[in-house]
Amino acid sequence: MDTRSRTTFFKRGGTVTELEELGAEHDNATSKLYILTSLPGKGQGLIAVQDISKASRIIFEKSLFRIQSFGSELPVIEKEIERKLNLLSQDDQRAFHSLHNSTPGDSYPLAGIVETNALSLGPGSSVGGIFPIISRINHSCGPNTQHTWNSSITHETIHAIRDIKKGEEIAILYNLGGSSQPRMQRSKRNEALEISDARQLRMQFLDNAIGDSDTVMESPGIALTCFYYDPFKICITHGDEARASVFAQKAYETRLYMEGEDSPDTQKMKSFMANPANHMAFGFSESCVQSKEEVPKNVDAQEFDRWLWLYANSTDGNSDTSSIFDSLDSVSIWRKPRSSFV
Numbered sequence: 604m605d606t607r608s609r610t611t612f613f614k615r616g617g618t619v620t621e622l623e624e625l626g627a628e629h630d631n632a633t634s635k636l637y638i639l640t641s642l643p644g645k646g647q648g649l650i651a652v653q654d655i656s657k658a659s660r661i662i663f664e665k666s667l668f669r670i671q672s673f674g675s676e677l678p679v680i681e682k683e684i685e686r687k688l689n690l691l692s693q694d695d696q697r698a699f700h701s702l703h704n705s706t707p708g709d710s711y712p713l714a715g716i717v718e719t720n721a722l723s724l725g726p727g728s729s730v731g732g733i734f735p736i737i738s739r740i741n742h743s744c745g746p747n748t749q750h751t752w753n754s755s756i757t758h759e760t761i762h763a764i765r766d767i768k769k770g771e772e773i774a775i776l777y778n779l780g781g782s783s784q785p786r787m788q789r790s791k792r793n794e795a796l797e798i799s800d801a802r803q804l805r806m807q808f809l810d811n812a813i814g815d816s817d818t819v820m821e822s823p824g825i826a827l828t829c830f831y832y833d834p835f836k837i838c839i840t841h842g843d844e845a846r847a848s849v850f851a852q853k854a855y856e857t858r859l860y861m862e863g864e865d866s867p868d869t870q871k872m873k874s875f876m877a878n879p880a881n882h883m884a885f886g887f888s889e890s891c892v893q894s895k896e897e898v899p900k901n902v903d904a905q906e907f908d909r910w911l912w913l914y915a916n917s918t919d920g921n922s923d924t925s926s927i928f929d930s931l932d933s934v935s936i937w938r939k940p941r942s943s944f945v
């Protein structure tokens with residue numbers, strides 16, 4: 604079954620042997636971590652040939668070529684792919700033709716390969732890349748790796764997001780739904796809350812400034828960074844440098860293991876960790892201003908989490924608390940008294 608969205612990118616079949624052969628040609632220093640093999644019901648796929656620890660960079664790979672995902676008719680796309688292929692070496696052309704095509708027998712075989720195998724170069728990007736090895740990775744709803752376009756090194760990377768056992772298949776999450784869905788859901792939610800047009804515009808501005816929702820669609824791992832990045836966004840907006848720096852650190856640590864230190868997003872979070880106030884949305888409402896020095900010290904983990912996630916409604920910090928996530932529905936929480944730690 605073709606599990607990738609047709610609207611995202613184009614997808615074809617072929618015979619390929621061992622990735623180690625291809626790896627030598629496509630700068631994968633760590634190619635011994637996996638092999639390409641036939642898998643029942645899935646065609647080819649990658650299998651770990653040794654235990655791989657969480658956070659390892661399993662593959663980094665340059666694309667054979669890049670292509671715009673929409674905007675042209677199929678005959679035009681077919682011609683464009685042909686033109687790009689003619690610029691490649693014979694080996695790269697063979698690598699391309701060996702990739703799977705989930706629509707065999709139709710009139711546009713090159714577009715079929717692209718549609719089957721292209722990965723967007725960044726969340727929500729309309730530009731896709733074809734990768735001789737990474738394009739062999741199958742889909743899982745519970746993937747063990749994260750795929751990321753790293754614009755600093757202009758390579759696609761695959762990082763283990765948990766420990767992977769020898770013999771396990773290496774899998775990623777395909778973008779199944781398209782990028783507009785989360786935004787539509789969010790917009791309905793806003794209507795229900797009767798948020799003013801002005802505030803909606805502001806939220807759109809903030810959302811664009813941070814740009815999460817397309818990202819969430821492409822990876823559960825990235826969704827984890829949003830788990831920290833959304834509260835970071837809220838804290839920043841309200842001038843709370845203390846919590847913002849802690850959430851930025853957690854988002855940085857998550858990006859680090861999923862994408863590596865050289866990822867631009869990892870670097871961005873590192874800089875917000877040091878200077879949360881540098882974010883363009885900093886201090887929009889100033890209803891919960893706290894400096895970085897106000898991060899509680901010498902408290903146990905439970906108390907720290909309580910400070911981080913809950914705003915106490917009473918000065919002893921023990922009763923009538925509200926979750927920081929409540930502020931997604933209403934900004935009023937930010938006007939409540941600060942916790943007892945400050």
Ligand SMILES: C[S@@+](CC[C@H](N)C(=O)[O-])C[C@H]1O[C@@H](n2cnc3c(N)ncnc32)[C@H](O)[C@@H]1O
Nearest residue numbers: 604605645646647703705720738739740741742
């Ligand atoms: C990008 S290719 C992945 C590599 C491909 N299996 C191959 O033989 O080259 C995508 C295609 O692999 C197959 N595929 C991917 N994930 C799958 C899964 N979880 N179960 C079954 N088939 C899958 C589908 O045919 C899909 O169109």
